[in-house]
Amino acid sequence: xxxxxxxxxxxxxxxxxxxxxxxxxFIRLLPGDPVVxxxxxxxxxxxxxxxxxxxxxxxxxxxxxxFDYVWNLLHGDFGTSVLTNRPVLDEFLELFPATVELSVxxxxxxxxxxxxxxxxxxxxxxxIFDQGLMGLSLVGYSMPIFWWxxxxxxxxxxxxxxxxxxxxxxxxxxxETITGFLLIDSLLSTDDGAFASAVHHMILPTIVLGTxxxxxxARQTRSAMLEVLSEDYVRTARAKGLSPLRVxxxxxxxxxxxxxxxxxxxxxxxxxxxxxxxxxIFSWPGIGKWIIFSVFSRDYYAVQGGLVLIAMIIxxxxxxxxxxxxxxxxxxxxxSS
Amino acid sequence: xxxxxTDPIATAARKPSMLQQNLVEFWYYFSASxxxxxxxxxxxxxxxxxxxxxFIAPHDPAAQYRDCLEQAPAWGADKCNFLFGTDYVGxxxxxxxxxxxxxxxxAGGIVVLLCLSLGIVCGLVxxxxxxxxxxxxxxxxxxxxxxxxxxxALVLVAILxxxxxxxxxxxxxxxxxxxxxxxxxxxITESSKEYVIASKVAGAGKFRIMFITILPNxxxxxxVQGTLIFSSGILDTAALGFLGMGAQPPTPEWGTLIAENRDxxxxxxxxxxxxxxxxxxxxxxxxxxxxxxxxxxxxKMKRS
Numbered sequence: 001x002x003x004x005x006x007x008x009x010x011x012x013x014x015x016x017x018x019x020x021x022x023x024x025x026f027i028r029l030l031p032g033d034p035v036v037x038x039x040x041x042x043x044x045x046x047x048x049x050x051x052x053x054x055x056x057x058x059x060x061x062x063x064x065x066x067f068d069y070v071w072n073l074l075h076g077d078f079g080t081s082v083l084t085n086r087p088v089l090d091e092f093l094e095l096f097p098a099t100v101e102l103s104v105x106x107x108x109x110x111x112x113x114x115x116x117x118x119x120x121x122x123x124x125x126x127x128i129f130d131q132g133l134m135g136l137s138l139v140g141y142s143m144p145i146f147w148w149x150x151x152x153x154x155x156x157x158x159x160x161x162x163x164x165x166x167x168x169x170x171x172x173x174x175x176e177t178i179t180g181f182l183l184i185d186s187l188l189s190t191d192d193g194a195f196a197s198a199v200h201h202m203i204l205p206t207i208v209l210g211t212x213x214x215x216x217x218a219r220q221t222r223s224a225m226l227e228v229l230s231e232d233y234v235r236t237a238r239a240k241g242l243s244p245l246r247v248x249x250x251x252x253x254x255x256x257x258x259x260x261x262x263x264x265x266x267x268x269x270x271x272x273x274x275x276x277x278x279x280x281i282f283s284w285p286g287i288g289k290w291i292i293f294s295v296f297s298r299d300y301y302a303v304q305g306g307l308v309l310i311a312m313i314i315x316x317x318x319x320x321x322x323x324x325x326x327x328x329x330x331x332x333x334x335x336s337s
Numbered sequence: 338x339x340x341x342x343t344d345p346i347a348t349a350a351r352k353p354s355m356l357q358q359n360l361v362e363f364w365y366y367f368s369a370s371x372x373x374x375x376x377x378x379x380x381x382x383x384x385x386x387x388x389x390x391x392f393i394a395p396h397d398p399a400a401q402y403r404d405c406l407e408q409a410p411a412w413g414a415d416k417c418n419f420l421f422g423t424d425y426v427g428x429x430x431x432x433x434x435x436x437x438x439x440x441x442x443x444a445g446g447i448v449v450l451l452c453l454s455l456g457i458v459c460g461l462v463x464x465x466x467x468x469x470x471x472x473x474x475x476x477x478x479x480x481x482x483x484x485x486x487x488x489x490a491l492v493l494v495a496i497l498x499x500x501x502x503x504x505x506x507x508x509x510x511x512x513x514x515x516x517x518x519x520x521x522x523x524x525i526t527e528s529s530k531e532y533v534i535a536s537k538v539a540g541a542g543k544f545r546i547m548f549i550t551i552l553p554n555x556x557x558x559x560x561v562q563g564t565l566i567f568s569s570g571i572l573d574t575a576a577l578g579f580l581g582m583g584a585q586p587p588t589p590e591w592g593t594l595i596a597e598n599r600d601x602x603x604x605x606x607x608x609x610x611x612x613x614x615x616x617x618x619x620x621x622x623x624x625x626x627x628x629x630x631x632x633x634x635x636x637k638m639k640r641s
Contacts, residue, residue, distance in 0.1 A: 018480025022492075029496045135372070138628070142620040144572055146579045147595055147613030150602055154610075158603040273487035277576060291488065292580060295495050307492060311483045 001326075008322050012315050017070075019311040023304045024069050028062070030300060078305035083297055088305030092287065097180030098168060099279070099286035103271045105183075105202055106210035107264070114214045115260065118221025122229060123248055134222065140215030145274055149208040149281040156204060163203050166283035170197040209278045213267045217260065224259035228252045258328050265321030268314055366633035373629020379622035387438040394432035395420070398589050402427035407605045422607040424598055430608060433589035434615050440590045441571045441619060444505050448570030449563045451509035456516020457559070461547045463517065464524030475521070478514035486511040487576060494582045501574070501590060504583035508573045512566050519562055523555035557634040564627035568620040575616050591616045 035044070035052045044052070053059045057068060072079075078088040117137070121130045157165035168182050169175065173194040175185050183202070186194035228234060229252055237251045272288070279288035287306065294302035368374055386393055396402075396419075405417035406427045412420050421430035463474040481489060486508075493507035527533060528551060536550045577583030578592025586597050591612045598608035 014476045015479045015483050018476055019483055022480060022484070026492055026496065031496070031498065138624055139617070139621060142568065142572075142617055142624050144575055144579075144592070144613055144616045144620070146576060146592075147609070147616065150595065150599065150609050151613065154602055154606045158606075269482075269485045273485035276485075276487055276491070277579070280580065291491070295491055295582070300495075303492060303495065307484060307488065310485065310488060314485070315483055 004326055005323060008319055012319060015315060016312070019308055020070050020073060021066070023307045024066050026307070027300055027304055073308065078309060079301035081294075081299055081302045083294075083299040083302070088302050089309070091290065091302065092306060092309050094180070095286050095290050098182070098284060099272075099275050099288060101181045101183060102202070102205055102209060102278070102284060102286060103268075103275060105206045106271065106274075107213060107267065109206055109210040110213035110217050110267075111264065114217030115221050117218040118260075119225055119248060119253060119256075121218070121222045122225035123244075125226065130222075134219065137215040137218045140211050141219070143211055143215075145208055145211060146277045146281055148211060149204070149278060152204050152208065153281070164201050165204065168198065168201050168285060169194065170201070173197055205278050205282045205284055208281070209271065209274045212270060212274060213264075216267065216270075217263060220263040221256065221260050224256035225252060228256045231255070258325070261328065262321065262325055265317065265324075268317045272310055272314065363633050367629050370629040370632060372625045373632075376622045376625025376627075376629065379618070380626055383438055383619055383622065384442065386435055387442050390435050390439055394429075394435040396429040396432040398428065398433045398436040399587060400428065402429070407601065407608075409605070410607050421611045422605065424605070424608045425601055430594075430611055433594060434591070434612055437589045437591045437594060437612065437615065438619070440501065440584060440588065441574060441616070444501065444508075444574040444590075445567045445570040445623075447505045448509045448512065448574070449567045451506070452512050452516045452566055453559065453563055455509070456513050457520050457552065459513070460517040460520025461524055461552065464521040464528065465543060465547055471521075474517065478517050481511060482514045487573065490573060490577060491580070491582060494577065499582045499585060501578075501584035501588065504574055504577045505570075508570055508577070511573075512569065515562055515566065516559065519558050520555055523558060524551055527551045527554050561627065561631045561634055564623060564630055568623040568627065571616065571623070572620055 035049055035056065035058065050059075057065055060068070076089060078092070080086065081088055081091060084091065117133050121133045124130050153165045156163045164170070169186065173186070173189075173191050175182065175189045175191065175194050175198075178185050178188060182198045183195070186198045225248075229248075234247060234252050237247045242251075275286060275288035276292060277288070278284065279286045280292050283289065287310065291303065291306045291310075294300075294306065367377075402408075402417070402423060404427070405419065405423050407425055408417045408419055408423040408427070410420060410422040412418060417423070419429050419431065421434065423429055424433075459474050459478075463471040484492075489511045490504070490507040493510060494503055497503035497506065524547075528546075533546065533550055536546060541550060574583055574590070575592030575595075578590045579596045581596060584590035584593045586593055594612040595609050598605070598612075602609040
């Protein structure tokens with residue numbers, strides 16, 4: 001077990017350095033004079049230029065710049081935003097809960113709807129239900145989610161006026177930040193209706209962000225179930241006269257879940273990419289919107305820091321999924337260590 | 338040994354009929370799925386539309402009809418006859434979408450071509466040389482995969498500068514690891530088989546072994562992956578266009594069309610609805626076809 005965990009962590013080290021090389025290279029490869037690109041000042045005197053070069057550490061040899069950069073990263077210094085003059089890590093941590101909140105609700109939606117759909121389609125294999133549901137899931141999988149978001153805004157926000165179309169909560173409420181997760185904070189606050197408002201604001205972004213994971217989970221659950229349903233123990237369970245609910249829900253699903261959990265874990269990257277689009281459509285104040293804003297306002301240190309932080313988060317989640325997979329299915333642990 | 342050396346010769350002699358037989362067999366499995374055939378037919382239709390856009394489009398995509406600004410979809414009317422309506426400067430949405438087909442298909446195609454060519458070379462090199470070459474290539478691919486594709490593409494476009502071509506290059510890089518991994522793993526599986534040993538014994542050089550002996554036997558999963566990336570390439574190009582980092586207005590690229598008309602989405606919803614529908618249908622058709630291809634070409638993969 002221990003060597004399995006160590007083995008998996010050791011695999012991450014080269015990827016971490018790879019990501020740092022990419023993010024370090026990103027700043028160096030930007031077109032134009034790096035000082036102008038990073039500091040955003042024009043028409044500098046040569047003296048000011050040299051001063052900025054020294055301040056940004058650009059006057060040192062490249063290998064030393066890289067070494068300093070990684071050293072700073074390992075000490076929690078992810079650079080300073082040129083725009084706000086605040087540490088990138090602080091900005092990131094401030095906005096991160098909003099993205100996590102949205103991603104978690106989207107994932108829950110995808111699991112709660114996707115897994116039953118997958119099971120149902122597998123049990124009804126080849127029928128019109130199966131074909132219809134799988135057709136729908138392929139449509140979901142092919143959906144340009146930025147368009148899907150706008151379409152929902154037009155329908156629910158514009159024509160029917162049912163839901164708010166931007167932000168996390170109505171401006172009427174001033175909820176004190178305790179956890180950063182607005183659903184929790186608004187429950188804790190004394191303001192009546194704050195929680196309802198927060199939930200109301202989450203509906204559309206959750207649907208939009210959850211659509212692709214939902215489609216993937218439904219399809220994968222179906223194929224995992226199909227595989228399990230042909231196993232002997234399922235046939236035995238059926239022959240024993242167990243109720244379908246017990247056969248499918250207990251015997252089959254438990255074994256199909258191994259595949260499903262892996263698929264769920266692998267969706268973290270999809271969620272982050274989706275968050276960039278979803279958050280910018282719904283003005284959701286999270287990491288995705290912040291990254292896009294930073295790219296557009298040429299706040300390159302923020303982009304660089306965000307890149308490394310997001311990559312680290314995805315690597316950690318993948319590691320956790322890997323370890324969990326090892327726990328659920330001990331065969332994996334023994335073959336790889 | 339004699340058996341393994343005569344086999345390839347016998348296969349070579351039967352080659353034309355084998356190819357024909359393979360094609361017939363492929364079509365048999367592919368056409369078993371009606372949805373896959375529908376997807377293929379639709380895709381052929383789109384390609385046709387892209388090639389003959391000049392003849393099919395009712396208007397010039399850049400022509401501005403100043404009397405018909407934000408005109409709702411209408412046909413049969415006396416004035417301002419636009420099937421998909423017009424945008425804020427009175428350009429015909431239908432014609433812009435038809436011309437956009439060209440850009441999206443070309444973008445998807447170039448992404449696939451770049452990924453396939455670079456991915457195959459990197460994968461074969463990694464698989465053939467193994468050792469440190471393999472390690473370096475695979476760690477680079479792991480790095481690319483550890484960053485969400487769209488974020489990686491955004492960062493690359495920030496370096497290269499916004500534009501359709503740069504968006505395609507950036508997207509290709511984000512999908513490259515899939516192809517390298519696939520090529521490498523099928524190369525490694527194939528390279529221990531007898532026909533490879535036979536051709537080594539017969540004195541084939543390393544490039545011959547890599548590209549002529551082994552590569553054709555690794556193609557099936559690569560073609561399937563290529564189809565999937567074709568649709569993802571179209572989606573991502575549109576997403577980058579939507580974010581303002583891909584094709585720039587007034588280019589009628591589908592994602593850019595949506596971004597351009599985003600401010601009008603409540604007053605003139607058709608300007609946003611139709612381009613998105615075009616993206617959805619194109620991607621859906623390719624994915625339907627991809628599913629059929631996977632079932633027909635790659636029996637090892639699960640039928641789902």
